[in-house]
Amino acid sequence: MFNYLLILHLLGAAIWTGGHLILALVILPKVLSSRNLDALLQFEQQFEKIGMPALAIQIITGLWMAHNILPNVSAWFAFDNDISILIGIKLILLLMTAAVAMHARFWVIPRLSADNLNGFAVNIVLVTLLSVTFVVVGTLFRTGF
Template identity: 40%
Template sequence: MALHHIYLIIHLLTAAIWVGGHLILVIGFLPKALKNNDFSYIQKFEKTYEPIGMPSLLLLVITGILMAYNFGSGIGTWFSFSSSIETVVSLKITCLLISVCFAISAQTRVLPQLRKGNIKKLPEMAFHIISVTTLGVIMVILGSFVRYGGINL
């Protein structure tokens, strides 16, 4: 089995954990939190999910970068949209960077307020969660294009 194939398997498994976890949060926990105006639903999920979710995200990023390099799309070519595979890589990195911005916003602005009991921030937190989940699904879809040679813009 080629090293690239091992990277791909790890990438797919960690994507399933990362995106799947967010889908469970959006579909299973967020509606209850919003309906009951209760942040604890989200907190309980995150306490269970984060110990596996965050390492999965780290492995996801590492294997994604390694596979990008295997495809000849090193950091020097990112955002050049010079090939169909590099276009997928650049679009996925863009989604990742936007997700990081949402995470920073949630960690620095929204979560501290919710932890202090400011439940009025719950809809904003829901927006952050739905946005990161949507970006994760988009990244999965973008990754599927590699199988067919990438995306030509």
């Protein structure tokens, strides 16, 4: 069972982190130099359909695996051994991702225009860095610090 959860978790990571890397490294530089928002909005619209389910799968499989490794949920927040520190860091990364995404959705995107792209660019870079950190922290479960 754990192996199936891990497969889903890795596929979700490929979509979530890979999609954000393409957005940050390929689409965003083009949009910033052309100041043409269309490519950005088009990518966002398409990516949302697969990116949000991928994130949901990350959360479900991640919590499930965490529960398998440490069944006592209060131990997740003890920060007293490698595993509880890593689970805690993943949950903090999740809260930070949610905060940046909400800020983008309710504050930045409604005010988005060609002259006002920098705030959105910062949001994209932040979510991308968070998504890469998720992967790095994920690998530490096997190797330890």
